[in-house]
Amino acid sequence: MELRQLRYFLKAKEMGNFTEAARLLHISQSTLSQQIKQLEEELGVPLFNRVGKRVVITEAGQLFSDYALQSVHKAESGLQVLRDLNNLETGEIRIGLTYGLRPVLAPALIRFMETHPNIRVQVVLGTSAEMIEKLQHFEFDFVLTFHEAEKEKDLRYQLLFESPMTLVMAPGMPLAKKKSVSLEEAARLPLALPAQGYSTRAFISEVLSLKNLSPNISLEINDIHMLLEVVRSGEWYSILIRTSIRQEDGVTAVPITGKNMRRKAMIISLRESYEKKAVTEFYRLLKETSKRMG
Amino acid sequence: MELRQLRYFLKAKEMGNFTEAARLLHISQSTLSQQIKQLEEELGVPLFNRVGKRVVITEAGQLFSDYALQSVHKAESGLQVLRDLNNLETGEIRIGLTYGLRPVLAPALIRFMETHPNIRVQVVLGTSAEMIEKLQHFEFDFVLTFHEAEKEKDLRYQLLFESPMTLVMAPGMPLAKKKSVSLEEAARLPLALPAQGYSTRAFISEVLSLKNLSPNISLEINDIHMLLEVVRSGEWYSILIRTSIRQEDGVTAVPITGKNMRRKAMIISLRESYEKKAVTEFYRLLKETSKRMG
DNA sequence: TCACATCCATCGATAAAACCGATTAATAAT
DNA sequence: ATTATTAATCGGTTTTATCGATGGATGTGA
Numbered sequence: 001m002e003l004r005q006l007r008y009f010l011k012a013k014e015m016g017n018f019t020e021a022a023r024l025l026h027i028s029q030s031t032l033s034q035q036i037k038q039l040e041e042e043l044g045v046p047l048f049n050r051v052g053k054r055v056v057i058t059e060a061g062q063l064f065s066d067y068a069l070q071s072v073h074k075a076e077s078g079l080q081v082l083r084d085l086n087n088l089e090t091g092e093i094r095i096g097l098t099y100g101l102r103p104v105l106a107p108a109l110i111r112f113m114e115t116h117p118n119i120r121v122q123v124v125l126g127t128s129a130e131m132i133e134k135l136q137h138f139e140f141d142f143v144l145t146f147h148e149a150e151k152e153k154d155l156r157y158q159l160l161f162e163s164p165m166t167l168v169m170a171p172g173m174p175l176a177k178k179k180s181v182s183l184e185e186a187a188r189l190p191l192a193l194p195a196q197g198y199s200t201r202a203f204i205s206e207v208l209s210l211k212n213l214s215p216n217i218s219l220e221i222n223d224i225h226m227l228l229e230v231v232r233s234g235e236w237y238s239i240l241i242r243t244s245i246r247q248e249d250g251v252t253a254v255p256i257t258g259k260n261m262r263r264k265a266m267i268i269s270l271r272e273s274y275e276k277k278a279v280t281e282f283y284r285l286l287k288e289t290s291k292r293m294g
Numbered sequence: 295m296e297l298r299q300l301r302y303f304l305k306a307k308e309m310g311n312f313t314e315a316a317r318l319l320h321i322s323q324s325t326l327s328q329q330i331k332q333l334e335e336e337l338g339v340p341l342f343n344r345v346g347k348r349v350v351i352t353e354a355g356q357l358f359s360d361y362a363l364q365s366v367h368k369a370e371s372g373l374q375v376l377r378d379l380n381n382l383e384t385g386e387i388r389i390g391l392t393y394g395l396r397p398v399l400a401p402a403l404i405r406f407m408e409t410h411p412n413i414r415v416q417v418v419l420g421t422s423a424e425m426i427e428k429l430q431h432f433e434f435d436f437v438l439t440f441h442e443a444e445k446e447k448d449l450r451y452q453l454l455f456e457s458p459m460t461l462v463m464a465p466g467m468p469l470a471k472k473k474s475v476s477l478e479e480a481a482r483l484p485l486a487l488p489a490q491g492y493s494t495r496a497f498i499s500e501v502l503s504l505k506n507l508s509p510n511i512s513l514e515i516n517d518i519h520m521l522l523e524v525v526r527s528g529e530w531y532s533i534l535i536r537t538s539i540r541q542e543d544g545v546t547a548v549p550i551t552g553k554n555m556r557r558k559a560m561i562i563s564l565r566e567s568y569e570k571k572a573v574t575e576f577y578r579l580l581k582e583t584s585k586r587m588g
Numbered sequence: 589t590c591a592c593a594t595c596c597a598t599c600g601a602t603a604a605a606a607c608c609g610a611t612t613a614a615t616a617a618t
Numbered sequence: 619a620t621t622a623t624t625a626a627t628c629g630g631t632t633t634t635a636t637c638g639a640t641g642g643a644t645g646t647g648a
Contacts, residue, residue, distance in 0.1 A: 001297060001369055001373065002296045002297050002298060003295060003296050003297050003365075003369075004296060004635090006369065017595080018595075018596060019594080019595060019596080027635090027636070027637090028636065028637050028638075029595080029596075029597095030596090030597080030598080030599095030636075030637065030638075030639090031635070031636050031637070032596095033596060033597060033598085034597090034598090034635080034636085035635080035636095037597085038635095042373075043373060043376045044376065044377065044380055044382065045376045045379065045380055050596070050597090051644095052595085052596095052643065052644045052645075053594065053595040053596060053642095053643060053644050053645070054595075054596090054644085054645095055595090055596075059379075060376050060379055063372075063375050063376065063379065064372045064375065064376055066372070067368050067369065067371050067372025067375065067568075068368075068369070068372055070368040071297075071365045071366075071368035071369040071372065072365075074361050074362075074364040074365035074368060075295055075297075075300065075361065075362070075365040077361050078357075078358045078360075078361025078362055078365065079295065079336075079337060081357050081358065081361065082337045082338065082339045082354050082357065082358055083338065085339065085353075085354055085357065086338055086339055088338065274361075298606090311624080312624075312625060313623080313624060313625080321606090321607070321608090322607065322608050322609075323624085323625075323626095324607075324608065324609075324610095324625090324626080324627080324628095325606070325607050325608070326625095327625060327626060327627085328606080328607085328626090328627090329606080329607095331626085344614095344625070344626090345615095346614065346615045346616070346624085346625095347613095347614060347615050347616070347623060347624040347625060348615085348616090348624075348625090349624090349625075
C-alpha cells in the first residue's frame with residue numbers, strides 16, 4: 001500500500017469513472033486500472049464492483065476511503081508544516097464561501113494576494129451546508145459563512161462580526177425614513193427574497209415560521225444584484241443582511257427589530273487539522289477587514 | 295512522498311541509526327540512505343543532522359514524524375477495517391500491561407489464544423506512564439493498568455473492577471485476624487514495598503504523603519514474587535492491591551480502611567482509533583474474567 | 589437491429605525507480 | 619596511529635510503474 005495508490009483510489013471514487021480519473025491524474029487508464037487492482041489484492045477485498053462497463057464503489061471501498069483520505073491528508077499536512085517552517089510561502093489556500101459574505105472576503109482576499117503573490121488562492125461559492133460538508137472532507141482550509149445553529153465539536157468557530165437583518169427598499173419610500181421596522185410590518189409588504197438554498201433565505205424562513213407569519217413572497221431570485229435591481233424599481237421590498245448591501249447599490253436598508261434579527265459571520269475550520277501559516281495570516285486580514293462591518 | 299518512505303523514516307528515527315534501521319527493515323543501508331535523502335528533497339528540509347558518522351533528528355524531522363506516523367497508522371487502520379470486514383481473523387493484537395495486572399490478563403489471554411489461534415498477541419510489560427506513552431504512539435491496541443488520575447480526552451477508559459489496597463503479611467501474625475487496618479497503623483510497621491516505577495508504589499507514596507505519614511520502608515523490591523517471599527518470612531509487611539495476591543502465595547491480606555484505598559483497574563485505549571474486532575472480543579473476555587475479581 | 593462509442597481489463601514493451609554491493613569519506617574508539 | 623563504525627555515493631541489477639494497443643462487455647443512436 002502506497003500513498004500513490006490511495007490517491008488514485010480516492011480520485012477514482014470521486015469520479016466514479018476510471019477513464020476520467022486517470023485523465024485528471026495524468027496517467028493512463030491502464031495504469032489506474034492496474035494500481036487499483038493491486039491495491040484490492042493487498043486489501044483482500046474489491047473496492048469497486050464492476051457492473052458492465054461501469055465501476056461502483058463497494059461497501060468495503062466506502063469504508064476504506066475514509067482511512068485513505070485521512071492517510072493522504074496527514075502526509076500532506078506534514079509537508080505543509082515543513083513548508084511553513086521554511087517560510088517558503090508557497091502553496092495553496094482553499095476557501096469555501098457563501099454568497100452573503102462575498103463583500104467580506106473580497107477586500108481581505110485582495111490584500112492577501114498582494115502581499116503573498118506566490119500563494120494560489122481558490123475560492124468556491126456554495127450553500128453553507130455544502131461548504132461545511134466539503135470542509136470536513138479536507139477540501140477547504142476554512143469556510144466563511146453565517147452562523148450555524150448546530151455546533152459540531154470537530155469544528156472551530158471564530159466570530160467575525162454580527163450584522164442586523166434589514167428591510168431593503170428603494171430610496172424615498174415611506175418606510176425609508178424610519179429607524180427600524182418590525183418583522184410583522186415587513187411580512188405584510190410584497191417581498192423579493194433570495195432563493196432557497198441561500199443561508200439568508202433559510203434564516204428568514206425560520207424566523208418567519210417561528211412567529212407564524214406567512215409573508216407575501218412574490219419573487220425569488222438567486223442573485224443578489226438582480227434582487228437589488230428589482231428592489232430599486234420601488235415595487236418590492238427585500239430582507240437582507242446589512243453587510244450584503246453597498247452604498248453604490250442605491251437602496252435603503254432599515255434594521256428589523258428583534259433580538260434574533262442579528263446574524264453572526266463566522267470563520268469555520270477543522271479543529272484538529274494543521275493550520276497553515278498563510279491561513280493564520282488570512283484570518284488576521286479577515287478580522288481586520290471586518291472590524292468596520294456589522 | 296510514499297508510505298514506504300514514511301515507514302523508513304520512522305524506523306530510522308526510532309533507531310537513531312541508519313544501518314540498524316535498514317537491517318530491521320530488511321533493506322540495505324544504501325537504499326535507506328537514498329530514500330531518506332529523496333524524502334528530504336521533496337520536503338525541502340533535512341530530517342536528520344549528519345554530525346560525523348551519527349545522524350540526529352532535526353526539529354523539522356521531529357515535527358514531521360507526528361504526521362508521518364499518523365499517515366502510516368491511518369493507512370494500516372484502513373487495512374485492518376477491511377480484514378475485519380472479511381472476518382479473516384488474522385493479524386496482531388498488542389497489549390501494554392502493568393505488573394500489577396498480570397493475574398488479570400493471564401486467564402483472558404489464554405482463552406483468547408485458544409479461540410483465535412491465527413492472531414498473534416504481543417504483550418509488553420512496563421510502568422503505567424510508559425505504557426500510556428506508547429499507546430499514544432500507536433504501539434498498542436490497548437493498555438491494562440490501574441487508574442490514572444489525569445483523564446486525557448484522547449483516551450477511552452473502561453473500568454474492569456475496583457480492588458482494595460491491602461496490608462499483606464504472613465499468616466498467623468497478630469494483625470492477620472483483623473477485618474481491616476488503618477493506613478496509620480500500616481505506616482508504623484516495617485514495610486517491604488514494590489520499587490519506584492510501579493504504579494502501585496506511586497499510589498502508595500501519594501496517599502502516604504497526603505496524610506503526612508513517613509513510613510518505615512526497609513525494603514524495596516521490583517518483583518512481586520520476591521516481595522511475597524520476604525513477607526512470608528514474617529519480618530516484613532507489604533501493601534499491595536488485593537488482586538495481586540493469590541491463594542497459593544501463602545500470605546494474608548487485610549484491607550486498609552479509607553475511601554481512597556480502592557484502585558480501579560482500567561482498559562485504556564485511543565478514543566479515535568479503529569477498534570479491531572479481535573480487540574473488542576478481547577475486551578469481552580477481560581470483562582468476563584474480571585467479574586469475579588476486585 | 590446493427591453499427592458505434594464508451595469503458596474497463598489485459599498484454600507486452602518500455603521507462604522509471606527501488607534496490608543492492610562495493611567503495612569512499614568521515615569520525616569515533618582504542 | 620590504527621581500527622571499527624557509520625553514512626554517502628557510484629554503477630549495475632532487479633523490480634515495478636507506466637504506456638499504448640487490443641479485446642470484450644455494455645450502453646447508445648440511427
